Amino acid sequence: MELLDILEHEKKEMMPESYKNLTTAEMERRVKEIKEKFGSKLYIPGHHYQKDEVVQFSDVTGDSLQLAQAAALNKEAEYIVFCGVHFMAETADMLTSENQKVILPDMRAGCSMADMADIDQTDRAWEKLQIVFGDTILPLTYVNSTAAIKAFVGKNGGATVTSSNAKKMLEWAFTQKQRILFLPDQHLGRNTAYDLGVPLDKMAIWNPITNELEYDGNNVEEIVVILWKGHCSVHENFTVKNIEHIRKTEPDMNIIVHPECSREVVGLSDYAGSTKYIIDMIEAAEPGTKWAIGTEMNLVNRLIQNHSDKKIVSLNPFMCPCLTMNRIDLPHLLWSLEGLEKEEISNQIIVPEHITKDAVLALDRMLANV
Template identity: 70%
Template structure:
C-alpha cells in the first residue's frame, strides 16, 4: 500500500488495510507501546459492554455518564479515546475542555436507541404535543441520546436522566409541569413512571414514524408521553425466557435492566442500572444462582469474575451489542496510532451552541444527584 493511499484511507474514516493483517499479539504490543509513549496525555475510558480485548486497555470502565464525568475530571489528558458508542463520545466532548480531543475508534459505533429519536422528529413532536396539551409538558431524555436531543431538552426546561437516577428525575419533572415527555426509551420511561405510582392507563406513546400519539382514552388523562424507542439488546429478553427459566430452575434469581419491557421487569426478582446489577452480583452470597438480563459482554465478564456463583444470561440465545462490538483491537490501534503520528482520525466535536444547551440539561440532573 502506498503512503498516499494509507492517508487517504485515514481521512475517509475507513480502517486502513494494514491493521487488518496484524496478529493480536502485534496489535497488543503496539497499543501498549503507544500508551507508554503518550503517558498521561492519553486517557482511554471503556464502557462495561465493550469486548475484553478492548477493556484490557481501558484506564477506567463504567457506564456512559460516569465515563464522561471521569473524562471531564482528567484535565491532564489531551487525547481521550472513548471505547463506547457515538452518543457517549459526544457527552465526553461536551463536558471536557477545549484543549482536549475526544475520539471514537470506529464512527460506525452508534446506538440504535439513540438513533430512534432525531432532532427533526423531536421538533415535530414537540410542536404537535404542545398544541394538544399546551404548556404542560417537561421533556426528559435518557443520557442514551444524541447531543442534539440533550440540547433540545435543555432549551425546553428539561433534564437528562440515567437508569440509576430515573426515579428521582421523573419525580422532579412532575414538580415542574403536569406531564412529561420521556425520550428515547419507552421501556425505561414506562418502568420508572409505573414505579413512582403513575398507572399504565395514564401513559401514551408518541410514534415518531407516524407523527401520532397512540393512546386509548381521553387526552386530558395523559401524564406520561413515551417516545416509541427501545434498546435492541434489552428488548430481546422476553416473558418466555422467564417462564422457561422458572420451570427449569426455580431457585435462579432473575435480575434485569429497566430498559427491558414492562412485562419482563414485572416478572423479574429485581431490576436496576448496569452498576446496580454489577453491585448485586458482587455482594451476592457464594453459591447463589443468577440469570441476568443485560448485554452479553458484561454478563460474560461477571461470569469470569465470580466463579463462586452460578451466572447465566436470561436469554440463552443473546448476543453482544453489535454497535458496541464495532470497537475492536484494529480500530483501537488505528486510533492510537493516528494520535501518535499526529494524523488524528474520527474526532468527535459537538458545536458550541448544542453543547451549551446540552450542558444545561445535564446540570439540571447533576444538581439533583
C-alpha cells in the same frame, strides 16, 4: 440543521484493511507501547459493554455518563480515545475542555436507541404536543441520546436522566410540569413511571414515524407520561418466555434485568436496575447463589468469569453482544492510537458550541437534582 453541523465537524475515516491482518499479540504489544509513550496525555475510557480485548486497555470502565465525567475530571489528558458509542463520545466532548480531543475509534459505533429520536422528529412532535396539551409538558431524555436531543431538552427546561437516577428525575419533573415527555427509550420511561405509581392507562406513546400519539382510553387529558417510541435493540430481546423457562428449569435462580427491558419482563423479574446496580448485586451476592441476568452479553460473560463462586447465565441464552458497541475492537483501537503517534487524528468528535450550551444545561439540571 444540528445533525449537519455535527457531521461537518467530524472528520470520518475508515481503518485500513492491513490492520485486520495483524496478530492479537502484535496489536496488544503496540497498544501497550503507545500507552506508555503518551503516558498521562492519553486517556482511554471503556464502557462495560466493550469486548475484553478493548477493556483490558481501558484506564477506567463504567457506564456512559460515568465515563464522560471521568474524562472531564482528567485535565492532564490531551487525547481521550473513547471506547463506547457515538453519543457517549459526544457527551465527553461537551464536558471536557477545548484543548482536549475526543476520538471515537470507529464512527460506525452508534446506538440504535439514540438513533430512534432525531431532532427533526422531536421538533415536529413538540409542536403537535403543545397544540394538544399546551404548556404542561417537561421533556426528559435518557443520556442514551444524541447531543441535539439533549440540547432540545435543555432548551425547553428539561433534564437528562440515567437508569440509576430516572426515578428521582421523574419525581423532580413532576414538580415542574403536569406532564412528561420521555425520550428516547419507552421501556425505561414506562418502568420508572410505573414504579412511581403512574397507571399504564395514563401513559401514551409518541410514534415519530406516524407523528401521532398512541394511547388506550378516550380522555387524552388524563395522559401524564408521553413515551417516545424507542427501545434498546439488545434489552428488548429478553422475553417473558425466557423468564418462564428459568422459573421452570431453575426455580431457585434469581432473575435480575436492566430497566430498558419491557414492562412485562421487569414485572416478572426479581430485581431490576442499572448496569451498576446489576454489577453491585452480583458482587455482593452470596457464594453458591444462582443468577440469570438480562443485559448485554459482554458484561454477562465478564461477570461469569469474575464470579466463578456463583452460577451466572444470560436470561436469554441466544443473546448476542451489542453489535454497534462491538464495532470498537482491538484493530480500531490500535489504528486510532497509531494515528495519534503520527499526529494524524481520525474520527474526532466535535459538538458545535450552540448545541453544547443547551445540552450541558440538561446535564447540569440532572446533576443538581440527584
